[in-house]
Amino acid sequence: xxxxxxxxxxxxxxxxxxxxxxxxxxxxxxxxxxxxxxxxxxxxxxxxxxxxxxxxxxxxxxxxxxxxxxxxxxxxxxxxxxxxxxxxxxxxxxxxxxxxxxxxxxxxxxxxxxxxxxxxxxxxxxxxxxxxxxxxxxxxxxxxxxxxxxxxxxxxxxxxxxxxxxxxxxxxxxxxxxxxxxxxxxxxxxxxxxxxxxxxxxxxxxxxxxxxxxxxxxxxxxxxxxxxxxxxxxxxxxxx
Numbered sequence: 001x002x003x004x005x006x007x008x009x010x011x012x013x014x015x016x017x018x019x020x021x022x023x024x025x026x027x028x029x030x031x032x033x034x035x036x037x038x039x040x041x042x043x044x045x046x047x048x049x050x051x052x053x054x055x056x057x058x059x060x061x062x063x064x065x066x067x068x069x070x071x072x073x074x075x076x077x078x079x080x081x082x083x084x085x086x087x088x089x090x091x092x093x094x095x096x097x098x099x100x101x102x103x104x105x106x107x108x109x110x111x112x113x114x115x116x117x118x119x120x121x122x123x124x125x126x127x128x129x130x131x132x133x134x135x136x137x138x139x140x141x142x143x144x145x146x147x148x149x150x151x152x153x154x155x156x157x158x159x160x161x162x163x164x165x166x167x168x169x170x171x172x173x174x175x176x177x178x179x180x181x182x183x184x185x186x187x188x189x190x191x192x193x194x195x196x197x198x199x200x201x202x203x204x205x206x207x208x209x210x211x212x213x214x215x216x217x218x219x220x221x222x223x224x225x226x227x228x229x230x231x232x233x234x235x236x237x238x239x240x
């Protein structure tokens with residue numbers, strides 16, 4: 001069997017894979033939790049700290065100007081990666097922070113009240129569940145769950161029954177971090193739009209593996225994190 005890429009060359013791009021465990025080459029199978037970092041990322045981080053480290057947007061001296069330019073260039077690069085415009089992208093400390101920002105903002109803005117409904121799925125990462133649980137508890141809204149069928153896919157018949165006139169938010173993962181199932185974004189967006197509900201997409205697992213065009217997807221908001229797409233810890237993005 002011919003592989004579509006040179007496995008040895010790919011492994012060589014990740015210094016950590018030179019590690020041996022009990023005399024055997026490291027085999028890393030936990031990229032769904034966090035990805036390892038290739039040399040390009042490690043070199044870029046080190047290069048910034050060695051040559052351009054300064055306060056971003058808070059200084060007028062040469063290093064501060066250079067750091068700010070690199071900071072905003074990164075926003076352009078990441079926005080292009082998901083088919084978006086730079087001004088549509090907010091830096092966060094991670095996807096969890098992005099989801100908490102959305103849920104908290106909706107609560108403070110008074111967008112939900114008693115009797116309203118938030119719809120999620122039974123296959124949520126805690127980061128896309130707990131913020132909505134807390135928002136429901138704070139506002140008196142009801143949290144409802146789209147069931148998962150025996151084959152791991154969402155029960156779209158049940159989804160059509162759950163999403164209705166009381167639904168204010170539909171939050172769901174693009175790809176399940178547990179099952180690997182790719183959820184039908186377009187169908188869920190259509191159901192949510194029909195109810196006048198806001199859609200929030202957890203794109204953490206799809207960003208490393210699928211070509212994303214968030215504006216074309218029809219969702220209102222989306223989050224993803226750097227550390228699952230070969231990037232650094234402590235950085236994520238909220239798109240809207």
